[in-house]
Amino acid sequence: MKHALIALFTLASHFAFGQITGTVTSNNNNPLAVVNIFIENTYTGTTTNNDGNYVLDITKTGDYTITFQYLGYKTLKQKVTITKFPFVLDVTLKEEDINLDEVVINSDENPANNIIRQTIAKRKENLKKLKSFKAQFYSRGLLKMVDVPESVFGQEVGDLDGALDSTRTGIVYLSETISKLEYQAPKPIKETIVASKVSGDSNGFSFNTATDVEFNFYQNTFELGSEIVSPISDFAFNYYKYKLVGTFYDDLGNLINKIELLPKRKNDKAFGGFIYIIEDQWSLFGTEVTLTGQQAQIPAVDLFKIKQSFTYYNTEKLWVKTTQLFDFQFGIFGFNGDGRFTAAYSDYEFNPNFDSKTFSREILSFEDNANKKDSLFWETKRPVPLTSIEANDYVRRDSIQLVRESKPYLDSVDQVNNKFKIGDILGGYSYSNSYKKTYFNISSPISKLAFNTVQGWNGTLTANYTKRFEDNQKYFNTSSSINYGHSDDRLRATGQINYRFNRKNRAFISLSGGSKVEQFNPNLSSLALLNTSYSLYTEKNYLKIYDRSFAQLNYNQELLNGLYLYSDLSYNNRKPLNNTTDQAWYPKSDRDYTSNNPLDPTTAGINAFDPHNIMKLNVNTRINFGQNYMSYPFGKYNIPNSKIPTLYLGYEKGFGSNNANYNFDQYKAMLYQNINLGNKGDLTYLAKGGVFNNADNIAFIDYHHFSGNQTNVVMDGNYINNFKILPYYALSTNKAYAEIHAEHNFKGYILNKIPLINKLNFNLVAGFNAAATKKNKPYTEYSLGLSNLGWGKMRFLRVDYVRAYQGSGLVNDTFLFGFSF
Numbered sequence: 001m002k003h004a005l006i007a008l009f010t011l012a013s014h015f016a017f018g019q020i021t022g023t024v025t026s027n028n029n030n031p032l033a034v035v036n037i038f039i040e041n042t043y044t045g046t047t048t049n050n051d052g053n054y055v056l057d058i059t060k061t062g063d064y065t066i067t068f069q070y071l072g073y074k075t076l077k078q079k080v081t082i083t084k085f086p087f088v089l090d091v092t093l094k095e096e097d098i099n100l101d102e103v104v105i106n107s108d109e110n111p112a113n114n115i116i117r118q119t120i121a122k123r124k125e126n127l128k129k130l131k132s133f134k135a136q137f138y139s140r141g142l143l144k145m146v147d148v149p150e151s152v153f154g155q156e157v158g159d160l161d162g163a164l165d166s167t168r169t170g171i172v173y174l175s176e177t178i179s180k181l182e183y184q185a186p187k188p189i190k191e192t193i194v195a196s197k198v199s200g201d202s203n204g205f206s207f208n209t210a211t212d213v214e215f216n217f218y219q220n221t222f223e224l225g226s227e228i229v230s231p232i233s234d235f236a237f238n239y240y241k242y243k244l245v246g247t248f249y250d251d252l253g254n255l256i257n258k259i260e261l262l263p264k265r266k267n268d269k270a271f272g273g274f275i276y277i278i279e280d281q282w283s284l285f286g287t288e289v290t291l292t293g294q295q296a297q298i299p300a301v302d303l304f305k306i307k308q309s310f311t312y313y314n315t316e317k318l319w320v321k322t323t324q325l326f327d328f329q330f331g332i333f334g335f336n337g338d339g340r341f342t343a344a345y346s347d348y349e350f351n352p353n354f355d356s357k358t359f360s361r362e363i364l365s366f367e368d369n370a371n372k373k374d375s376l377f378w379e380t381k382r383p384v385p386l387t388s389i390e391a392n393d394y395v396r397r398d399s400i401q402l403v404r405e406s407k408p409y410l411d412s413v414d415q416v417n418n419k420f421k422i423g424d425i426l427g428g429y430s431y432s433n434s435y436k437k438t439y440f441n442i443s444s445p446i447s448k449l450a451f452n453t454v455q456g457w458n459g460t461l462t463a464n465y466t467k468r469f470e471d472n473q474k475y476f477n478t479s480s481s482i483n484y485g486h487s488d489d490r491l492r493a494t495g496q497i498n499y500r501f502n503r504k505n506r507a508f509i510s511l512s513g514g515s516k517v518e519q520f521n522p523n524l525s526s527l528a529l530l531n532t533s534y535s536l537y538t539e540k541n542y543l544k545i546y547d548r549s550f551a552q553l554n555y556n557q558e559l560l561n562g563l564y565l566y567s568d569l570s571y572n573n574r575k576p577l578n579n580t581t582d583q584a585w586y587p588k589s590d591r592d593y594t595s596n597n598p599l600d601p602t603t604a605g606i607n608a609f610d611p612h613n614i615m616k617l618n619v620n621t622r623i624n625f626g627q628n629y630m631s632y633p634f635g636k637y638n639i640p641n642s643k644i645p646t647l648y649l650g651y652e653k654g655f656g657s658n659n660a661n662y663n664f665d666q667y668k669a670m671l672y673q674n675i676n677l678g679n680k681g682d683l684t685y686l687a688k689g690g691v692f693n694n695a696d697n698i699a700f701i702d703y704h705h706f707s708g709n710q711t712n713v714v715m716d717g718n719y720i721n722n723f724k725i726l727p728y729y730a731l732s733t734n735k736a737y738a739e740i741h742a743e744h745n746f747k748g749y750i751l752n753k754i755p756l757i758n759k760l761n762f763n764l765v766a767g768f769n770a771a772a773t774k775k776n777k778p779y780t781e782y783s784l785g786l787s788n789l790g791w792g793k794m795r796f797l798r799v800d801y802v803r804a805y806q807g808s809g810l811v812n813d814t815f816l817f818g819f820s821f
Contacts, residue, residue, distance in 0.1 A: 020056040020082070021385075022089040024048050024068060032070055032093060034323045034342060034384075036309050040065040040077065045311075046383045047323050047344045053385045058082070067251070071276065071286040071309050072096055075251035098246035098258055112242035112259050115277055119232045122282040127218040129318055132184040134349040137191070138383045139208035140342045142390070143173035149334035154423070162200065162400040171393045172337075174199035175206040178381060181345075182352075187359050188628060189214065193366045195373045195381065200397030205371050205632055209364060213326055213343050215306055217275070217287060221678040224304060225296030226747055228269045229679050231261050231289075239263060239270040239679075247279075252312060255279035261289065267761040268752050269295055269679065273305075283319045284310055293330070294761055297747070299793035300332040316350045332793050344383055361561055363639070364630035371633075410434040437468040451532040453541045453593050455517065456487025456581040473502045473634055483516065487581040492516050492547075503635030505558040513551040517577070520544050520598050520608070521705035521728065526715040534711060535593075536585045542710055542728060544598040546609075546701060549573040562627035562638070566620040574614065574701060576607035598729040599700055609699040614657040620650040645673035648688070654702055664695035664702060664734075681747035681763075684720050689738035696734070703732040706739060706771055714798070714818025719743060723769050724781055724802045724816050735774040743767045745787065763787045767800070777807035787820040796821055 024035045031052025038045030039058070048054045058064065061082045066089065068076040073093040080089060148168045151157055163172040178195040191210050198204030215222055220233040229239045241262040248256050257277045263270040273289035287308045293301030305327040310319040324343040330336070373381075386394070403409050411434075418431050430441040441464050448460040464479040477498040484491050494514030501507035519528070531543040552570035559565050579596050594601035599608045626641035640646060648670040655663050668690030675683045690704060708726035720741050731737075744766045752758040767783040785800030798820035803813040 019058040019085040020087045023052045025052055025092050027094050034325050036069040036323050038067050040067050045346045049385045049387050051387045055385050096248040098248050100246050112244040115257050116242050119277050119282040123218055123232055126283055132351050134352050135181045135345050136347040137179040137181050137210050138344045139177045141175045141208040143339040144171050145337040147336040152333055174393050175208055177206045177208045181210055184354055188363050191364045193370050196371045199394050200401050225298040226269050227678050231275055239268050256285050265752050265758045299795045300330050302329040304328045361628050362631055363628045366633055407435045439466045452543050453579040454577045454596055455485025458485040475500050507557040510554040515549040517545040518548045523707050529715050530711050539584050539588050539591045541593045547575040547577055562624040564622040568618050570616045572614050575611045612657055612659045612662055614662055615655050617653040623647045645671045661697035662699050664698045665693040667691050680749050681745045683744045685742040686720050687740045691736045692734050698734055703734050704737050705732045712816055717819045717821045725804050725812055731771055731773055731776055733773040737773045739771040741769050780805050
């Protein structure tokens with residue numbers, strides 16, 4: 001019965017609702033995918049699927065000329081007389097006769113170089129030709145696993161929610177979109193998704209968008225993991241060698257040059273493959289290019305392929321992209337697969353009259369019930385027919401969904417997953433009620449076992465309960481944590497209640513309270529991870545903590561597009577703590593533990609502040625100027641404008657303290673920006689500063705603490721907001737301060753040009769950090785580093801050489817090791 005349904009579904013999608021249908025094959029009888037098919041002198045068109053099948057929507061009988069256009073093959077114009085529907089038209093395309101007979105080869109000049117120079121000279125003009133348009137867009141995304149292990153790192157992989165068969169292969173993602181596109185330079189494309197379909201998820205919304213596959217070779221560079229250099233960019237000759245393979249004439253009589261792309265260096269961010277250029281017009285006729293994941297610095301991907309075809313519109317004198325294939329192959333940790341994203345552009349309307357309200361910061365939206373279109377809609381509107389494999393997947397996955405969303409099935413899965421396993425002793429235990437969308441987990445005390453000189457060995461046990469609601473926009477969460485320190489014999493506990501209202505403005509409220517130890521500078525996340533080993537092995541107890549009993553209310557929300565509010569109000573009882581243990585596994589004869597006082601680590605028994613109570617208010621804003629966004633029915637996805645820095649403004653107030661000296665105000669600001677410099681890499685900077693008021697004698701906790709590092713290790717991959725080798729509390733201040741962090745990642749711009757070194761595919765990173773306070777001489781750091789280090793597909797390591805100066809004198813230089821994700 002299932003196979004009959006699949007056959008019927010496939011047959012219907014090919015024939016029942018399409019007026020002209022058929023199959024396009026090569027002269028070797030191989031099906032041709034993504035052949036551009038259109039009715040001559042109209043904007044009505046379609047493309048073939050992976051099996052070479054097509055459906056062309058024509059509603060009236062009569063005489064037509066159907067054009068079949070495919071890169072590398074002769075364009076075929078087939079005249080037909082249609083008297084009834086459906087009308088079947090199968091065609092065979094012949095390969096182009098590509099030769100050099102028409103080219104006079106000059107031994108002193110590579111003929112391909114002259115063609116490329118002419119095309120580069122016309123690049124900007126061609127880029128500007130398509131000033132505005134409307135179009136229909138269709139996209140299909142397919143992700144297929146061809147080999148999946150049974151388990152990874154001891155964890156069972158399963159069948160990936162029913163996607164895998166007994167051979168560990170199968171389609172894990174299949175989705176389609178039909179969209180309306182509107183464009184007016186220099187604004188980004190505005191896309192309205194009319195229909196969206198995801199296999200196995202009747203409530204799902206496709207993430208296949210026109211923006212994601214906008215690979216424009218008329219731009220100098222475009223993003224594909226890294227910024228990839230176009231073969232017709234202004235500086236293309238620095239990256240490519242070219243070879244004229246041959247020429248042929250298209251159906252309009254244009255001479256087309258087929259040029260092979262030869263990257264000059266193996267790891268350059270440059271394509272291999274072929275581009276086709278129209279003689280005299282110096283426009284693109286098509287592209288067939290490849291790029292390795294190593295070149296793009298996406299290690300999991302083995303190979304990318306992009307194939308584009310352009311069609312000439314005589315009225316507008318334009319060559320416009322009509323079809324595109326984006327293929328990739330990947331493999332990591334035993335997972336191997338491939339993917340294909342098919343894109344088809346049709347029904348172009350050039351230079352339409354847009355009104356002032358057409359374009360806004362919303363660049364993607366969905367029509368009502370876009371994901372509720374029935375099979376009849378898709379069979380009549382889908383421009384590219386489904387293959388039998390795709391039709392099979394829709395039927396199978398949709399039927400699986402009905403089963404897997406049922407209460408008996410979810411209960412049976414939970415019954416298996418909720419059983420206690422030996423591994424839960426180390427990893428913690430989880431309990432789910434999937435049908436009711438409730439989840440509970442409790443950690444293992446072993447997993448969070450740590451050591452510091454105040455508490456000695458201490459363990460933390462956490463419990464977490466979450467309830468998600470039907471629309472998945474709202475959720476309720478409550479958690480608690482218990483920490484016990486063996487040496488100070490102290491039990492501390494905290495609790496928290498969270499509620500998210502939606503995923504559009506992300507309104508979020510939280511109430512928390514209890515007692516815990518906290519770092520003087522809570523931003524030193526890496527230090528908390530490293531302190532145990534540094535203390536026990538080297539007697540370097542950099543972690544400095546105090547006791548905080550508190551009650552706190554948080555509220556966050558995006559108030560307007562690009563304007564965010566982060567606020568909290570808390571009551572705090574804060575007490576200093578002292579060392580209670582000198583345990584070390586490898587005591588050093590020339591070294592003792594420092595005290596827990598970051599102001600004076602050499603003196604024991606003297607505290608950095610007096611015990612006190614204080615109220616704290618924090619109000620912070622983030623402003624993303626020029627922020628575009630995509631509106632999904634279940635949430636809003638923001639796209640910051642990288643051309644404008646992000647501005648942060650903050651106000652912090654300490655008040656109501658039983659020690660009046662500890663009340664204060666602080667005003668602070670920060671700018672952050674990541675600037676894409678094309679083939680020259682990325683420049684990132686962060687500048688911030690602040691001023692205190694009425695803060696001459698405040699508690700050391702409330703000073704501004706610069707994020708330093710004394711471990712020579714970076715665990716969290718955060719380089720831009722931290723100093724690399726500044727002692728943790730050396731510059732802490734309650735006066736005006738300023739700091740700047742800048743980093744330029746050349747992304748192969750320099751190292752890929754050096755023989756032998758370019759084979760390593762490393763990135764050169766140059767950094768600069770500076771801090772200024774009233775009390776201290778200016779502190780600066782200069783660094784040179786290498787990122788993208790590692791082996792095979794594991795490329796997440798980084799090393800830096802750093803020199804630090806205070807005033808005009810060198811204070812330290814060393815190497816820094818870490819992760820760079």
